[in-house]
Amino acid sequence: MTTVRTRRRSTKADDTTAQATPEEVNGELQHYKVEEAAALIGMSRRWLAGRAAAREVPCTYISGQLRFTPAHIRAISKAGEVIPAQYRPAS
Template identity: 45%
Template sequence: MHPNPPRSRRRPPPAAPPHTRRTGGSDDEEPRLYTPAEAAVLLRVSESWLRRRAGRRQIPCTFLGKHLRFSTADLAAIITAAAEPATGRRPHRRRRPPPTPSDLPNPESHASITDATDTNRSET
């Protein structure tokens, strides 16, 4: 007789349901939640900006307990809220014309600094 083979104490991993297929990027599968670091890279903003706004509830986000996450819908809403419509070209700033001699103060009405310091000196 053959001895019984030793039984493994490990359980096999659960089989995936037959209707679930992993194709890699479809949104109709399971929802994807991004960490603040991943979301910041996708939005091209700093992670601190993202965390600060989410903490103040100024942007849509998802809290899983104490963990901050961003769904694809959250990221789309952040982008939509930040979008500004094109308003055309900005008007040019008018430059101030250079001062004319009449705009300058009259030099005779003000004492110059060098004159004031020369008269106040006492020689010893």
């Protein structure tokens, strides 16, 4: 006797489950390796890995592997930002 398995059709309620849109996959759900993230911020792999190990920069570990999201990379870049004082003409 052969058993036939059929797939249940999804309903509207099932469509609300976590399914990433292409924008999310290419955006915030993207995770970069240390080498990739270091290249994006213009630093060495060793520098970035050392700062992450010392918990000096935002990062995440997935299955024990160090990874960086675009938000982490932006935060690292922003942390080093210097805003010059406004120009004040001599009175």
